[in-house]
Amino acid sequence: MRAPYLRSFSLILAVALLSACGGKDDKAAADATAASSALPVSLAPAQQQTMARTVLVSGPVTAYEEMQLGVEISGQRVTALLVDVGQWVKQGQVLLQVDHRTLDSELAQADASLRQAQASQELARMNYERSAKLAAQQLISESSLDELRASRINAEAQTSTARAARDAAKLRRDFADLRAPADGLISKRLVQPGQVVSAGTELLRLIRDGRLEWRAELPENQLADVTVGNTVELPYAGQVVSGRIRAVTPGVDGQTRTGTIYADLPAPGPLRQGIYVDGxxxxxxxxxxxxPTAAIVQRDGHNYVFTVNEKQQATRHRVSTGQAVQGRTAILEGLKAGDQVVVDGAGFLGEGDRVRVVAATKAAAR
Incomplete structure (x- = not known):
């Protein structure tokens, strides 16, 4: 009975040993398969670096000062329109004329009335001077001299009244010519020749000195970083236009919690009023x-980076980014110094994917 028992035990032991060896081989094969399927990636550390601090914001290009021009008389017809949009004008240049025939007649009458008053004043003056000599010789009475003195004063007053009337008529005549209040660029025309206009109606617009500025709305946390004199860079039409912050609002809007910045722009320049540019x-x-900028992945409108945990799995982190300079991007939130982020291969990763860390050149080659 002993011999059969020993043979059975040996057979069972052999089968167990074979099964154990087969299990180890299967596990090793599975591990090898997992390692070969893991995506090779390279890592780089997040590092502190000296960089120009910037604020990115968009805003419109507007006129520094845009004047709305019109005439100061009503019911007159435009007889001459001497400028058009885009034309540069000088201070005092006539831009537009309205019918001034009635005004010319009124001015001529006022001039005639002034000359008449001046003649009466001169006659009254001479009469008084002659009478003053006679009164000194006691050839006329003092009362007669007083009357002549009063006549002279009255004539002077009439002359002053006539001169004021003439000046008023001349001013009304000048209102018929719309002149440029300053050097500048005509930016808009709202009138046609032959049109009857009213006082105060906008007819033309003038950008004073052709000067433009860039305006932008900033939230209160960014507004605190901006000061007068900061440089603004505006990329446009393949070039970068540089400006300088001229003014910053001292407070923020109670509803939007934003403030406005104003940047002077060079003139002349490629920018035009009304365009919207990033600054x-x-x-x-x-x-x-x-x-490294290559480590940043954009998905669903947000920026992400990947790190590798102790299980060699990719972990996704949402980050807030700043400016990018020479292949490196500033990280405002989401990482700390020393964190290792995936660079090569980051764009192919998802949360929890298995990875295999290799040198940067090998990951890129893969």
Missing amino acids: RIVTGDGPVLTI
Whole structure:
């Protein structure tokens, strides 16, 4: 009985040993398969770096001062329109004329009345001077001299009244000519020749000195970083236009919690009034946390980076980014110095994917 028992035990032991060896081989094969399927990636650390601090914002290009021009008389017809949109004008240049025939007649009458008053004043003056000599010789009475003195004063007053009337008529005549109040560029025309206009109606617009500025609305946390004198860079039409912050609102709007900045622009320049451009406000240099720009993945309108955990799995982190300079991007939120982020292969990763860390050149080659 002993021999059969030993043979059965040996057979069972052999089967168990074979099964154990087969299990180890299967596990090793599975591990090898998982390693071969893991995506090769390279890592780079988040590092502190001195970089120009900037604020990115969009805003319109507007006129620094745009004048709305019109005439000061009503019911007159436009007889001459001497400028058009886009034309540069000089201060005092006649831009538009309305019918001034009635005004010319009134001015001529006022001039005649003034000359008549001046003649009466001169006669009264001479009469008084002659009478004053006679009164000194006691050839006329003092009362007669007083009457002549009063006549002279009355004539002077009449002359002053006539002169004021003439000046008023001349002023009304001048109102018939719309003149440029300053050097500038005609930006809009709202009138046609032959049109009957009213006082105060806008007829033309003038950009004073052709001067433009860029305006932008900033939230209160960014507004605090911007000061007068900061440089603004505006990319447009393949070039970068540089401006300078002229003014910053001292407070913020109670509803929107934003404030406005005003930047002077060079003139002449490629920018035109009304266009909307992105601006980069340089607020100074300072240390910022940066990572390679290639490590940033944009998905669903947000920026993400990937790190690798101890299980060699990819972990996704949402980050807030700043400016990018020479292949590195500033990280405002979401990482700390020393964090290792995936660079090569980041665009192919998802949360929890298995990865295999290799050198940067090998990951890129893959």
